[in-house]
Amino acid sequence: MSGGNVGLRRGVSFGGRVAVLGGGVAGLSAALELAERGYSVTVFECHELGGKARSVPVPGSGLPGEHGFRFFPGFYRNLTDTMRRIPFAGNSNGTWDNLVRASAYRGARANGQTDMVVTFRTGSLLPPESHMFGPAEVIALITLASSTLAHVPFREAFYGARKYFTYWSSCDERRLGQWDLLSWNDFLQAERMSLAFRSWFADGMVRNLAAMKSKDASAHSVGLILESTIWSSLGRGNEPGGTVDRVLNGSTGEKLIDPWTAHLSALGVDLRVGWTVTDLAVENNAVTAVVVSDRSGTSHRFDADHVVSALPVERFAALLSPQLLAADPGLAGCARLRTEWMNGLMFYLRKELPVIHGHVNYVDSPWAITSVSQAQFWQRPFTEYHDGTVRDCLSTIISDWSAPGMLNRKTARECTPAEIAREAWQQIKAHLNSHGKVVLTDAMLHSWFLDPSITAPGTPAVANTSPLFVQHPGSWRDRPGSRTALRNLFLAGDWIRTDINVSTMEGANAAARQAVNALLDADGSPLPRCALGVLYRPAEFEHLKEADRERFGLGLPNLYDPDKLTPESTGRNSGPVLGRGPGLSHDA
Known part of the structure; x- marks a missing residue:
């Protein structure tokens, strides 16, 4: 092993040194809370800051793309509180002022069936x-x-x-x-x-x-x-x-992630991109060093007083060494948690196409496609990003990569990028071009761009470098809280037990707040704890x-259940139910 210890950025600091592993929403959230409290923070991110919330520009074109379009329900309280504290030029409420209201939802149907449209009122x-x-x-x-x-x-x-x-x-x-x-x-x-x-x-x-x-x-x-x-x-x-459905008025990078990382840098946070965590050295019930490799592959030992792991579940599970599990056997359940694929596919259009002022669910799409027409919400015209010929982006998400396509009968996992784009486009057309209307034509399509997180597509080696944690039945038992049995290791991420429970930016932010509060408790700090909003x-x-x-x-069914399902008939755990609320962990 070469490289030696990696020094932290020095500055005025009233707390200890903290290594934050992962630069997604959870890691950036933890870094902000810690930096505001005077801790010296270094963030290690192997790919790009922002994680699954990042923007993914189309190489060589200037066109903005997304890993998946962003959605900010009105009941978010933690992430949006953070957004208010991220400065943005011209905004009195920081990046929060970049949220705009989506006023409707459309459940589009294929085969001539009637679409469903729901209008969201302002109040x-x-x-x-x-x-x-x-x-x-x-x-x-x-x-x-x-x-x-x-x-x-x-x-x-x-x-x-x-x-x-x-x-x-x-x-x-x-x-x-x-x-x-x-x-x-x-x-x-x-x-x-x-x-x-x-x-x-x-x-x-x-x-x-x-x-x-x-x-x-x-x-x-x-x-x-x-x-x-x-x-x-x-x-x-x-x-x-807050309103039911909100989106950003521009790309996530421009309107949230870039201002966030710039603010962290101004606070003295050391953001190291291209650094991969490879091991956690454990001794005497503590993490004694974080082993990281830089862009060149050189390995380093990084010493810190505290470690906040904000890694995705599949990457944290890869760090579960015998030494770590001996210190906290309860972490073994992390390896049983599952991920699925949910990735973005951008269709750039030659004309604006506001299908509806909000999100569209293509109900009969076997690939579980959803979309939003972005130009209607964005402040900056799409014509400014490219050569003036692109006027809108039908930003879509494919959520089912294992079902046969509507037309080609192949799963998205089996398809080449061109096949994925062609099949998804046809599925969308089958929903929008119904009841004698022609809403979407091939002539409107300028180009398309598939999330590069899908690697080796169309081959047996196809993989996804940014999968999504899914709450499969029974997964609550295996999900850890933010405080571990190690005295200086804390966990954040959308897979940690939180009140919101579901894989969201809000869950990632809430878990980061839990982790920081647990760190402050372990440190005996008199500093204010992070506020934690609940549903x-x-x-x-x-x-x-x-x-x-x-x-x-008493083993009786819920009084209103028409099926009268009893706890025993659905396999109730004989052990204690952890948490004190619907998704609330002990760390809250």
Whole structure:
């Protein structure tokens, strides 16, 4: 091993030295909180700062691209608080002022079926908290919306509404000890239902909310994010100024990541890009050094008082040495956590195409495609990025890389980039060009660009360097909190136990705040702890959850569950349920 110890950037520092491993949203969030508190911080990032939230410009063209379009629900509180503290020229609220409202959602259908359009109001039809909802009213409202907006058969709409309310009225112990063990599809008995039911209740907006697949994600994860979204649409649980759906008014790099990293540099944070963490040296219940390799492949030992790992789950799992697991055996579960592919595909258009003022879900797309037309939201015209011929970007996400295509019958994993683009384009056209309308034509297409995280596409060696952590059924048991058994190692990332629970920028930011608070506790620091926002809990349902807690303890089903599923029938864990809220870890 060569290279020796790597020095930290020196400056005024009232705290210790901290190595932050990973420069995605979690790592940048932790670095900001620590730098503001006087710690000397070095961030190691092997690829690019911003992680999965980064922009990915098209090489040689100047055109902006995304790993996946960004989405900022109104109920985000942690990430948006951070955004307000990142200066941006001309903005009084920093990068937060770069958020703009998306006012609608479209569930586009193929084969001539009726599209579903939902308009998001700036405020609730009812003043927040002015109306207390009861079980019968909630079930009736969801039934009505499902049967009228999504054309779900009435009996199935009523069943789905009761299942939704089953989750809403479930205690935390049941959510984690029963529903987390089921997939959302199994919770809804979706395979027995009509296509209309599956498209609305099982998939529907789930793809847009967290790019999840209902057959693979836990019922607790999907139920929690849907619950928060519905309350958001009713004007409850949103941060001040928050609306149901928000996007940035430009590329993520320009409007968030670049200002963020510039601010960190101004605070004295040492950002080292191209440095890969290869090992954690462990001795006496502590990390004694971080082993990193630089761009040339030279290995170095980096000494720090504290280590915050903000690495993606698959990269952290690769560091689980016998020494590390001996110090904290509970970390072994990290190796059992799963990832899936969710990657962006940009279609650059010769004309602006505002399909709808928000996100589009191509409901019948086997590749689970979603999109947003970006030009309508961006301050800077697309013509300024290139040669003036590109006027819009239909920024899409492919969330299912394992299903046969609609036309070529190949999975996205099996396709070359050209085949991926051609099939995705045809799937989108099949949804938009319906009912006698021609919305999208081949003549509109200027070019396309696939996320370069997909490597060796079209070959047996195809891989994804930026996969997405997925909350598969039962995964809560294996997910760690932010504080480990090692006295100076702390964990952040969207795969750590947090209140929001789902793989999001908000979850990554919340986990970073948890990690910093745990570090401050371990350091005996008198400095203020990071504020930690939590998801909204409707007061009128708390008594129902208390009653359900007693029923769960007795092995009885939730009172409103039409299927009367008992904890035992869904494999309740005989061990204790960790956490004190729906996704809230001990570190919170």
